Amino acid sequence: MKRIGVFVCHCGINIAETVDVKRVAEEAMQMEGVTYAQDYIYMCSEPGQALVREKIKEENLDAIIIAACSPTLHESTFRAAAEEAGLNPWQCEIANIREQCSWVHTDREKATRKAINIVGTIVQKTRLNESLEPIPVSITKKALVIGGGIAGIQAALDIADSGYKVILVEKESSIGGHMAQLSETFPTLDCSQCILTPKMVAAGKHPNIELLTYSEIEEVSGYVGNFNVRIRRKAPFVDWSKCNGCGLCMEKCPAKVSSVFDRELTTHGAIYVPFPQAVPNKPVIVKDSCIYFKTGKCRLCEKVCEIGAINFEQEDQFIEEEVGAIITATGFETLPVADLAEYGAGDVPDVIDGLAFERLLSASGPTVGEVRRPSDGMVPKEIVFVQCAGSRDPERYKPYCSKICCMYTTKHALLYKHRVHDGQSYIFYIDIRTGGKGYEEFYHNAEEEEGIIYLRGKVAKIFRDGDKTVVWGTDTLTGRNIEIAADLVVLATAVIPKDSTAELVKKLRIHTGPNGFLSEAHPKLRPVESINSGFFIAGAAQGPRDIPETVAQASAAACKVISLFSRDHLEQDPAIAWVDEDLCGGCRICISVCPYDAREYDEEKGIVIVNEALCEGCGSCVAACACGATQQRNLSDSQIKSMVTASLRGE
Amino acid sequence: MSENMGLAPPKSPPILLTREVVNAGFKQQVNELSGQHMDACYQCGNCSSGCPLAQEMDILPNRIIRLVQLGQRDDIINSETIWICASCFQCTVRCPRGIDIQAVMDALRQIALDEGIDHFGPDQISPELAASVPQPGLVGVYRKLAT
Incomplete structure (x- = not known):
């Protein structure tokens, strides 16, 4: 017979206020198999853990139960303590009498009886627990980073600098992301290109980074430490190994394609590089826009290319890679102006979005940094900025705050003032949010020194009147409506x-939240990990964030990967499913219910086996198995039956 | 029964903002006369919330500053607020942006006086009323005459 010790935690008053912890310990002593029971104010504290370790030895315990908070909080703490005292960690169980008892009840008597019942149930489970050993899993020490914006670049550089190989995959032909489009960055007004391009070049040249641009993830299989990735390298129709980036092909191409990089304020040819500082600086041909691909005639680029780098026969290539960890840093988009009906639905030419205004401000942009409006090239003298265009509007658009707009709109108004001294800018806002180092000071300076008029209220309507763009808004600070006949309107979409x-x-089998952004494993304590092992997240793909926060998060995700790679092998929790081969009939119902692809049919044996590295121990297949062949370690049918019996006997 | 029955409610015409209105000189005039910087105000409302005479005003002090920022001269120089202000300095010592609001009120009164807009003087106070008016109020009235 096992000798079981029960340790009841007060959790200060979190448990003790609602549950009579002394009575729980007394009642536990009466349970079959329990040879020691004790309560203590903070069991997770060092003296509390010392008590557990001491009593394991003194009382010669074979197993312990900690009646305390949820196992997600302190199971690992107490299993480590048990191991230190010579117990197998899987002989330590948690009875959750806080989240599932004291926190949700008010009646002390009933809560105490329920706590006793919970402990009694866990005693039954513990009596039949086996000692287990963790399952070792090997690690491929190479990382995959998806997305070549500032988040992906930073994460790739940090991992590569620590000595591990990285594959950096980018969908576009160049890395750089949205940061490459920006003019200057708040609150220091650093030139965005100037601080970004050295990092782009470093990523392009790093011996540990394999840069795969113009590439997309096709398929991902495997598990933490051992992922198999299939990557599509889209055909650029240019032999990049030959191309020297002279740019003659781009000059001669007669096709006209709206520039995505310039927010459609300019055009480029069907063969193009998105911007002059591109890494790699190699062109691609847009098949849908290429005159040769459409009509069978032209091939002008081929004629002018002296080194014969153009190749219309090129096809997409597929490569297979093995990696141990994956960082997703796919970035963001902005709500299309066309979606905002009351702001002209994209039909008013002088209503543009913030990224388009960045291009107008940029020295490498379509106007070489002069602010000129799209309709007629006039320098706007009255300019209106509209914040929360689609944000903080749960009824019609997005419920959340887009976080970066307060700061970038203030920056826009300030940079506009620096370029158009006699111009007047107005900013419509709901609240000004400037949480960040130097941000509030930046905003105050703009308000006080630059003569920007901040108007507190949402804009109701924007429409064209002659060559003016009229804005109807309100100023809740005066209680009066505002009408401005503007020359240009910029929406912070x-x-x-x-x-x-x-x-x-x-493809990755990771999760997104209600607004489509990537979900983190824990909003506070695991902010750069996905709930699925081996997947990490960084940048605005997780939610709106600015450059400093993105870079910090990217380095954090890289750190997590480096920490993973620093181990010789991984340890998988052994409390997972296993199959009694004599009982399994090979019906394969388990394969259909497994959310982790951990069940595989073994043709030779005619049974379904468990891939121990993939199994997360959720129990779905155990519940679905019709013949009882699949069992969960330390949650066997007989354990569950005795737990249910104990639970029913209690009330 | 109100004698206003049947009349349309007071109207709030929109403010038509242009760079001329914003920069017409009214804000600059107030800045010069008061030695203060109107654009420094971020409309927290501390001046109004601490003002001992706020309940008597037609436009609260923070909104006076707001109207200066937007160049709305007529609304201000015709308001009662600038005369009701007792110049007690409460707002001035409390302003988190360091604006001497009392000095702004002085400047606004001066602009109104230059326009010949009538105002309230100590000679108009009956001895009975003077006995019940708080001392800072009377001090304020003399101060207003001095501006």
Whole structure:
């Protein structure tokens, strides 16, 4: 017979206020198999853990039960303590009498009886617990980073600098992401390109980074430490190993394609690089826009290319890679102006979004940094900025705050003032949110020194009147409505996840929240990990964030990967499913219910086996198995039956 | 029965903002006369919440500053607020942006006086009323005459 010790925690008053912890300990002593029971004010404290360790030895205990908070909080703490005292960690169980008892009840008598019942149930489970050993899993010490914006670049550089190999996959032909589009960055007004391009070049040249641009993830299988990834390298129709980036092909191409990079304020040819500082600086041909691909005639680029780098026959290539960890850093988009009906639905030419205004401000942009409006190239003298265009509007658009707009709109108004001295800018806002180092000071300076008029209220309507763009808004601070006949209107459109994120997460089997952004394992304590082992997240794909926060998070995700790679092997929890081969009939119902692809049919034996590295121990297959062949370690049918019996006997 | 029955409610026409209105000189005039910087105000409302005479005013002090920021001269110089202000300095010592609001009120009264807008003087106070008016109020009235 096992000798079981029960340790009842007060958790200060969290448990003791509602549950009579002394009575729980007394009652536990009466249970079959329990040879020692004790209560203590904070069991997780060092003296509390010392008590547990001491009593394991003194009382010669074979197993212990900690009646305390949820196992997600302190199971590992007490299992480590048990191991230190010479017990197998799987002989330590948690009876949750806080989240599932004291916190949700008010009647002390009933709560105490329920706590006793919970402890009694866990005693039954513990009596039949086996001692287990963790399952070792090997690690491929190579990381995959998806997305080549500032988040992906930073994460890749940090991992590569620590000596591990990284594959950096980017959908576009160049890395750089949205940061490459920005003019200057708040609150220091650093030139965005100037601080970004050295990092782009470093990522492009790093011996540990394999840069795969113009590439997309096709398929991901495997598990933490051992992922198999299939990557599609889209055909650029240019032999990049030959191309020297002279740019002659781009000059001669007669096709006209709206520039995505310049927010459609300019055009480029069907063969193009998105911007001059691109890494790699190699062009691609847009098949849908190429005159040769459409009509069978032209091939002008081929004629002018002296080194014969153009190759219309090129096809997409597929490569297979093995990696141990995956960072998803796929970034963001902004809500299309066309979605905002009351702001002209994209039909008013002088209503643009913030990214388009960045391009107008940028020295490498379509106007070489002069602020000129799209309709007629006039320098606007009255300019209106509209914040929360689609944000903080749960009824019609997005419920959340897009976080970066307060700061970038203030920056826009300030940079506008620096370029158009006699111009007047107005900012409509709901609240000004400037949480960040130097942010509030930046905003005050703009308000006080630059003569920017901040108007507190939402804009109701924007429409064209002659060559003016009329804005109807309100100023709740005067209680009066405001009308401005503006020359240009800039909308701070809501930050939204990239369209392609939804498809990618399905391939990766990671999760997104209600607004489509990537979900973290814990909002406070595990902010850069996905709930699925081996997957990490960084940047605005997780939610709206600015550059400092993105870079910090990318380095944090890289750190998590480096920490993973620093181990010789991983340890998998052995309390997972196993199969009695004599009982399994090979019906395969378990395969259909397994959310982790951990069940595989073994043709030779005619049974379904468990991939121990993939199994998370959720129990779905155990419940589904019709013949009882699949069992969960330390949660066997007989354990569950005795737990149910004990639970029913209690009331 | 109100004698206003049947009349349309007071109207709130929209403010038509242009760079001329914003920069017409009214804000600059107030800045110069008061030595203060109107654009420094971020409309926290501390001046109004601490003002001992706020309940008597037609436009609260923070909104006076707001109207200066938007160049709304007429609303201000015709308001009662600038005369009701007792110049007690409460707002001035409390302003988190360091604006001497009392000095702004002085400046606004001066602009109104230059326009010939009538105001309230100590000679108009009956001895009975003077006995019940708080001392800072009377001090304020003399101060207003001095501006």
